[in-house]
Amino acid sequence: MYKAAGIFILGITLWSLPAPEGMEAQAWHLFAIFITTILSVVFRVFSILVASILGLVIAIFTQTLSPEAAFSGFSNNIVLLIVMAFLIAKSVVKSGLGIRIALQLIMRFGKTALGLAYSLLATDLLIAPAFPSNTARSGLLFPIVYSVAKANGSDPELGTEKKLGSYLMFTSMAGIGLSSSLWLTAMAVNPVGAAIVANYGITINFSNWLLAASLPTIVAAVILPWVLLKVYPPTLKITPDAPGYAKEQLGRMGNMSKDEKITLAVFILLIIAWALSDILGLDRTAIAFLGLALLLLTGVYTPADIRKEGEALITMIWFAILFSMSMALYNMGFMNYVGVLIAKEIDGFSEPAAFFLLVFFYVVFHYLFVSQTAHLLALFGVFLFAGVDLGLHVAGLAYMLLFATNYFSVITPQGSSCNVLYISSGYIRVDEVYKYGGLLTLLFFIIYNTIGLGWVVWVFSF
Amino acid sequence: MYKAAGIFILGITLWSLPAPEGMEAQAWHLFAIFITTILSVVFRVFSILVASILGLVIAIFTQTLSPEAAFSGFSNNIVLLIVMAFLIAKSVVKSGLGIRIALQLIMRFGKTALGLAYSLLATDLLIAPAFPSNTARSGLLFPIVYSVAKANGSDPELGTEKKLGSYLMFTSMAGIGLSSSLWLTAMAVNPVGAAIVANYGITINFSNWLLAASLPTIVAAVILPWVLLKVYPPTLKITPDAPGYAKEQLGRMGNMSKDEKITLAVFILLIIAWALSDILGLDRTAIAFLGLALLLLTGVYTPADIRKEGEALITMIWFAILFSMSMALYNMGFMNYVGVLIAKEIDGFSEPAAFFLLVFFYVVFHYLFVSQTAHLLALFGVFLFAGVDLGLHVAGLAYMLLFATNYFSVITPQGSSCNVLYISSGYIRVDEVYKYGGLLTLLFFIIYNTIGLGWVVWVFSF
Numbered sequence: 001m002y003k004a005a006g007i008f009i010l011g012i013t014l015w016s017l018p019a020p021e022g023m024e025a026q027a028w029h030l031f032a033i034f035i036t037t038i039l040s041v042v043f044r045v046f047s048i049l050v051a052s053i054l055g056l057v058i059a060i061f062t063q064t065l066s067p068e069a070a071f072s073g074f075s076n077n078i079v080l081l082i083v084m085a086f087l088i089a090k091s092v093v094k095s096g097l098g099i100r101i102a103l104q105l106i107m108r109f110g111k112t113a114l115g116l117a118y119s120l121l122a123t124d125l126l127i128a129p130a131f132p133s134n135t136a137r138s139g140l141l142f143p144i145v146y147s148v149a150k151a152n153g154s155d156p157e158l159g160t161e162k163k164l165g166s167y168l169m170f171t172s173m174a175g176i177g178l179s180s181s182l183w184l185t186a187m188a189v190n191p192v193g194a195a196i197v198a199n200y201g202i203t204i205n206f207s208n209w210l211l212a213a214s215l216p217t218i219v220a221a222v223i224l225p226w227v228l229l230k231v232y233p234p235t236l237k238i239t240p241d242a243p244g245y246a247k248e249q250l251g252r253m254g255n256m257s258k259d260e261k262i263t264l265a266v267f268i269l270l271i272i273a274w275a276l277s278d279i280l281g282l283d284r285t286a287i288a289f290l291g292l293a294l295l296l297l298t299g300v301y302t303p304a305d306i307r308k309e310g311e312a313l314i315t316m317i318w319f320a321i322l323f324s325m326s327m328a329l330y331n332m333g334f335m336n337y338v339g340v341l342i343a344k345e346i347d348g349f350s351e352p353a354a355f356f357l358l359v360f361f362y363v364v365f366h367y368l369f370v371s372q373t374a375h376l377l378a379l380f381g382v383f384l385f386a387g388v389d390l391g392l393h394v395a396g397l398a399y400m401l402l403f404a405t406n407y408f409s410v411i412t413p414q415g416s417s418c419n420v421l422y423i424s425s426g427y428i429r430v431d432e433v434y435k436y437g438g439l440l441t442l443l444f445f446i447i448y449n450t451i452g453l454g455w456v457v458w459v460f461s462f
Numbered sequence: 463m464y465k466a467a468g469i470f471i472l473g474i475t476l477w478s479l480p481a482p483e484g485m486e487a488q489a490w491h492l493f494a495i496f497i498t499t500i501l502s503v504v505f506r507v508f509s510i511l512v513a514s515i516l517g518l519v520i521a522i523f524t525q526t527l528s529p530e531a532a533f534s535g536f537s538n539n540i541v542l543l544i545v546m547a548f549l550i551a552k553s554v555v556k557s558g559l560g561i562r563i564a565l566q567l568i569m570r571f572g573k574t575a576l577g578l579a580y581s582l583l584a585t586d587l588l589i590a591p592a593f594p595s596n597t598a599r600s601g602l603l604f605p606i607v608y609s610v611a612k613a614n615g616s617d618p619e620l621g622t623e624k625k626l627g628s629y630l631m632f633t634s635m636a637g638i639g640l641s642s643s644l645w646l647t648a649m650a651v652n653p654v655g656a657a658i659v660a661n662y663g664i665t666i667n668f669s670n671w672l673l674a675a676s677l678p679t680i681v682a683a684v685i686l687p688w689v690l691l692k693v694y695p696p697t698l699k700i701t702p703d704a705p706g707y708a709k710e711q712l713g714r715m716g717n718m719s720k721d722e723k724i725t726l727a728v729f730i731l732l733i734i735a736w737a738l739s740d741i742l743g744l745d746r747t748a749i750a751f752l753g754l755a756l757l758l759l760t761g762v763y764t765p766a767d768i769r770k771e772g773e774a775l776i777t778m779i780w781f782a783i784l785f786s787m788s789m790a791l792y793n794m795g796f797m798n799y800v801g802v803l804i805a806k807e808i809d810g811f812s813e814p815a816a817f818f819l820l821v822f823f824y825v826v827f828h829y830l831f832v833s834q835t836a837h838l839l840a841l842f843g844v845f846l847f848a849g850v851d852l853g854l855h856v857a858g859l860a861y862m863l864l865f866a867t868n869y870f871s872v873i874t875p876q877g878s879s880c881n882v883l884y885i886s887s888g889y890i891r892v893d894e895v896y897k898y899g900g901l902l903t904l905l906f907f908i909i910y911n912t913i914g915l916g917w918v919v920w921v922f923s924f
Contacts, residue, residue, distance in 0.1 A: 046759070047758070047765060049758065049765055049768075050755055050758045050759055053751050053752075053754060053755040053758070054755050056748065056751055057748050057751050057752045057755060060745050060748040061744060061745075061748060067539055067745040067747065067748060068537075070748075071537040071538075071539060071542055071747070072537050073537070074536045074537035074542060075530075075533040075534050075535070075536035075537035075538075075782075076533075076537075077529055077533060080533055080536060083775075282523065283522050283523075283529040285529065285533070286518070286519050286522040286523060286529060286532075289515050289518055289519050290515075290519045292515060293512055293515040293516050293519060296509075296511065296512045296515070297508070297512055303509060303511055303776055306511075306772045306775060306776050307770075307772040307773050307776065308769075308770065308772050309772040309775065310768045310769040310770050310771040310772045310774065310775065311768075311769050312772065312775055313545070313768060313771065313772065313774055313775040313778070314765055314768050314769065316775070320537075
């Protein structure tokens with residue numbers, strides 16, 4: 001209650017302050033509502049769902065936003081794409097296809113803890129493009145990691161979590177940040193960021209995102225399991241049982257079922273259609289709708305399955321609302337205004353220093369955020385504009401901020417909803433996330449902003 | 463498969479036909495897609511979800527609709543209102559408030575079968591304004607009717623369904639059509655119809671709908687239990703146990719719980735705010751969002767509850783898509799075109815004959831529809847325009863068609879999703895629905911188009 005009162009007082013105070021010179025009162029008021037909404041999530045005053053709905057209602061009742069503008073996010077093609085992808089991902093899980101792919105990788109590469117970690121990471125990296133909900137992906141990966149750990153006798157209930165499970169869990173948890181960095185469609189807000197970047201005349205699509213992300217992500221993915229093996233080692237480094245376990249599971253699964261085959265066909269169709277959507281002139285969201293229709297038509301997925309997926313509706317509601325607000329704030333010129341201010345502050349530094357400071361502060365800011373989505377919606381546009389205003393390399397900065405939005409997920413336990421399952425398993429302690437998650441985030445920051453930045457600038461010079 | 467092939471051939475045939483003279487090819491193509499979508503639902507080729515998604519994808523891929531136009535329904539305030547109301551209704555059920563209200567009515571009025579029928583009907587009529595999902599309302603009423611029937615020893619498993627249960631079930635099932643007629647917010651498509659009517663400069667809001675519907679609906683509600691008592695009688699006409707049963711249940715429930723009190727407060731707040739929304743200039747959908755936020759904030763309803771409500775997402779998807787298509791068809795002038803054609807056909811008749819023929823054909827058409835929503839979306843605009851073109855009383859015709867959209871729900875077993883629960887209980891046979899449902903629909907048609915029409919015309923003459 002104190003917290004709720006505090007956040008309302010903060011909101012009213014911000015609202016009452018005069019708008020900075022040159023900014024319209026409406027833009028300032030929307031900022032007051034928006035930042036209070038975000039802070040109420042950061043400080044756990046409200047859930048992201050309640051915070052968003054309250055923000056929406058206040059914005060409409062105070063006539064800061066028209067109902068049309070406030071609701072517009074619900075029909076945004078990106079928001080609808082996420083909803084469809086969420087449901088399609090569930091059918092990949094339901095059909096058994098996701099687990100089969102994972103088991104096959106483990107069967108081939110799982111003889112050592114390191115090999116096992118790499119195979120889980122590879123699984124994630126490969127399935128990621130069809131999973132714009134990284135939370136859904138964590139839901140698929142987690143039971144596999146969990147089963148592999150247990151099959152090797154590593155179980156928190158027996159006090160043997162450090163034997164293998166903790167190591168694999170942490171690798172997979174941090175790995176989701178990397179797999180999300182690799183593909184435009186591997187994380188909900190990647191396309192949102194791309195849409196913001198489009199305002200600067202830079203087209204980020206499925207192909208050039210993959211190209212830009214490939215080198216730094218592969219380097220980070222190669223280093224991640226190895227670094228954790230040193231700083232957060234499993235006591236069992238050799239896991240001879242894992243391939244056998246996977247083989248046994250595959251044997252039990254038998255040949256691919258009809259459902260798996262259909263899902264695989266739809267899965268491949270979607271990836272091809274998404275990759276070629278620009279050339280064929282097909283709307284990406286309509287492609288996703290088609291994918292869902294095919295899964296429903298073939299009975300692989302049923303309305304009864306969707307009935308259990310109210311989570312997709314929850315995600316749609318808060319995501320659409322924050323999307324509407326952020327876009328309205330952008331359209332009112334707020335981002336530009338603040339971007340110019342930050343740019344002035346950083347103006348004294350040399351260009352490279354300004355660049356790294358911008359990205360570094362953007363990353364450090366994530367200590368305050370519960371949601372990667374909220375972080376991107378609140379700060380990405382501002383930081384990008386600041387950089388643009390300073391004359392920094394736009395595509396380079398855009399990608400560095402976008403990749404950061406994904407890899408900084410492990411900086412805190414609540415940095416991403418993906419972390420929750422891993423931590424709730426009992427294999428990873430909360431204080432370990434702050435320690436090793438912070439270390440990994442710093443490591444990723446360095447890799448992406450050296451090798452990665454060079455690569456992006458080089459690729460975009462053609 | 464044959465059915466699916468048939469419907470696709472029909473769709474392609476319609477598409478290939480030249481557009482009637484004076485109609486743009488785009489409008490004709492959208493009609494071909496839309497009517498094929500509706501027919502595929504009517505003939506049970508696809509579920510309404512799959513049919514809508516396929517229609518959407520085809521409309522976008524053929525460039526008949528832009529993605530923006532095709533997705534626009536998702537951010538429509540009416541569609542969002544339905545989604546919010548769906549969730550709020552669930553929390554009324556969850557809190558126990560709905561059942562308490564019902565039990566109290568039964569305790570007071572339930573000594574005879576007729577009194578019991580009236581009390582169930584009154585319950586429905588009173589709670590209806592806060593339940594734009596009549597399906598959700600049927601979900602609340604059904605378990606009460608069921609419990610009351612069983613408490614009186616009427617049970618299909620014992621072969622005693624005719625003792626009391628069949629009669630009460632049929633009354634309640636048909637009653638939902640009447641309670642939906644009474645309030646603008648008692649049925650999902652009522653506001654959609656009102657929005658279409660607004661195109662003719664007639665404002666239908668919460669208050670004037672209630673006024674217009676009050677007299678004929680009360681007459682129909684008074685007659686309904688009495689008519690069924692004659693044609694579909696229970697063998698047990700006196701039910702001395704019902705008040706006791708209700709009292710016992712209420713005793714078991716004890717005093718109102720905190721959750722019930724909160725829900726009641728939110729419930730009352732919503733009804734007041736909706737009723738005053740025009741005066742206060744508050745967006746009705748934002749009010750519904752606020753209601754949900756209050757229920758979530760107070761913990762009466764939780765995100766975990768919403769997680770089970772994927773049905774709301776399913777409803778939103780097909781409803782938004784059909785809404786987008788229907789509105790696009792309207793905007794392209796299709797409704798006007800067909801309305802003029804029908805008007806020409808009916809032109810020879812006198813004005814009163816033309817009026818009743820229009821409403822009668824509109825009602826009879828419902829034999830072909832599974833969904834009241836689809837019926838309204840496909841035909842309401844066309845029939846209304848036909849009437850307008852003939853110079854009939856616009857408000858009178860609009861209301862007669864809107865009321866019909868509600869009361870014709872019992873004309874067939876599949877005429878409304880509300881019927882499904884009642885029929886699945888084993889108390890009512892399918893052939894009985896065709897017989898007595900048809901009879902009741904005819905009765906309602908007569909009541910609304912005599913007393914009701916006179917009343918509406920008189921009320922609107924001021």
